[in-house]
Amino acid sequence: MILSKVIAESLRQAWQQLLGNKLRTFLSLLGISIGIFCIIGVLSAVQSLQDNVSGSLAKLGDDVVYIDKWPWKDNSDSWWEYFQRPYPDHDDYEALKENMATASIVSYWTVPGNRTLKYRSQSVEGGYLFVTTYELDRLFNIEVNRGRYWSTSEYRNGTDKILLGNTLAEELFGPINPINKTVKMQGRKYQVIGTLAPAGDDLINPLDFDDAILVTYNNASRFINLKNRNQYGGTVAVKAKPGVEMERLQDDIRGIVRSERQLRPREEDNFALNQLSMTADALGKFFGVLNIIGFLIGGFSIVVGAISVANIMFVSVKERTSLIGVKKALGARQYVILLEFLTESIILCIIGGLIGLAMVVGITSIINQFLPGFQISLSIVYAIIGVVLSAVVGILAGLIPALLAARMDPVEAMRS
Template sequence: MILSKVLAESLRQAWQQLTGNKLRTFLSLLGISIGIFCIIGVLSAVQSLQDNVSGSLAKLGDDVVYIDKWPWKDNSDDWWEYFQRPYPDHADYEALKENLATASIVSYWTVPGSRTMKYNNQAVEGGYLFVTTYELDRIFNVEINRGRYWSTAEYRNGSDKILLGDMLASELFGPINPIGKTIKMGGRKYEVIGTLAPSGDDLINPLDFDDAIMVTYNNAARFINLKNRNQFGGTVGVKAKPGVEMERLQDDIRGILRSNRQLRPREDDNFALNELSMTADALGNFFGVLNIIGFVIGGFSIIVGAISVANIMFVSVKERTSLIGVKKALGARQYVILVEFLTESIILCIIGGLIGLVMVVGVTSIINQFLPGFQITLSLIYAIAGVLISAVVGILAGVVPALLAARMDPVEAMRS
């Protein structure tokens, strides 16, 4: 019963503070609102960005080792050493495919450059030639929008069959169904047997095949010298068998590649073994820094807001000194006065926090309108965290004024 009366009185006094001096209250709560906006806004943006990037990178597969000359980690200090390495080639792919017992899939691909395609009187430039072995669709889960993938016989024979990216097919054929149509590229004729599904609007898209012109390795080897490591460097992807640890897979790959490249025991590896976890760790550190920046900026704003709310509470205690004396003379205990002012401070800060959350929702809605590929969402957990932070700030801002009011001498308070 007493608690409900104290709460009702605190609500009434908080409302009086909000309506009695609107400008002072607005400026005092502005710090809390901006602080919550910075903290929750940055947390929501970073979490949404992390989910978007992680979802995009997940397409690479967390059970795949990517063999390249360049490591995915920071390589600025050893740039010249990495630059002199040979690119992985088809010979590395064949050695791994024949000898690597811990792998379920081994695939090789390379991008020799851009090409111009022609269909009747229509020509499209800028498409990049993507030369790959047969296993690519199982490494990347390549989705076919229309048509089909190569058959084993077509791959083995190096048939003039081609797959086109969705955007490239739309530019070249328009509304016409491209499946079965014949195009010209580099003086050769190819039959379009399939188009790839659109890559989507992800902020980071590691597998953007929208402008890809896919041909098989056996076909491209007829008119391109793909054995030149330095001119047409590629990548080998190795997918682990179920139950095989990535560390063991890397050890097996390293042994086979060193033997195939005839490296002496004391020579360093002239290749890099990359995993998705390497990128995830680097991104995790980056997102951690962004979160810290948000907390620092928001923390300063909240400190300013807390000082402003504390000032409001000191003014409130000063204005109600006589009333406090009367309450204590009538038997009100210290904890009742303490809870009353502390609750009032908490309510003021929560109102400021709610304003900050509304600001977050408004700003994210505007951003989402202009960035359809990157949607920022305010999760319920972050919303609750914003309210809890506001309540804690209210306690810290109101505890000193509340203690001052609770410890007043009733006689001296009524005289003032």
């Protein structure tokens, strides 16, 4: 009962502060609002960015090991050593496919460069040639939008049939259905048997085939010297069988590739084994730094806001000194006076925090209009954190003024 009266009185006093001293209260709460905006805004943006990037990178598979020339972990001191390494090639792929008992899928691809496609009088430049083995669709769950994927016989025989990325197909054919149409690439005729689904609007898209010209390895090897590691080297990907630990998979890969490349026992690996977890660790550190920056910027603003709110509370205590004396003379205990001023401070800070959250919602809505591929959202958890943080600031800002009010001598207070 007493608590409800205290809260009601505090609400009334806080409302009077807002109405009676609009400018002073607004400027005081501005620090709280900006602080909450910086902290919650940065947390929301970083979390949305992390979800976007992590979701995009997850397409690479957390149970896949990528054999490459370069490690995904940055190590500039060893750049020259990595530069001298040979690229993985089709021989590495064949060795792994024949000997990997712990792998469910082994795939290889290389990107020899850009090519020009022609269909009748139309031509499109800038499409990149993506030479791949047959397993690519199962490795990355590639979705064929129209048409179909290669058959095993088409891959084995290296027939002149290709798949096109969605953007490339639209630019070349427009409203015409590209399936079974004949196109020319470097003077060779190819039949289009399928187009891939759009890659989407993710901020980072590691599997963006929108501008790709997909050709089988057996076909491309007829007109490109793919045995040249340094010029046409690519990447080998190995997907683990269900239940196989990644460490065991890496050990098996390392042993087979070293044997294929005839490395001596004391020689170091001339290849890198990369996993999605490597990028996840690096990104985790990066996002952690962004969160710290947000807390630092917001923290300074909140400190300034807390000092301003404390100033409001000191002024409020001074203006109501005689009233405090009357209340204590009539029997009001110290904790009642303490709760009254403390609750008023908390309410003021929560109002500032809510303004900050409203600013987050408004700014993110504007950003989302201009960045459709990167949507920032304010989660309920962060909204609750903002309100709780505002309340904590209110407690800290109002504690000393509330203690001064609670400890006043009733006689001295009524005289002033």
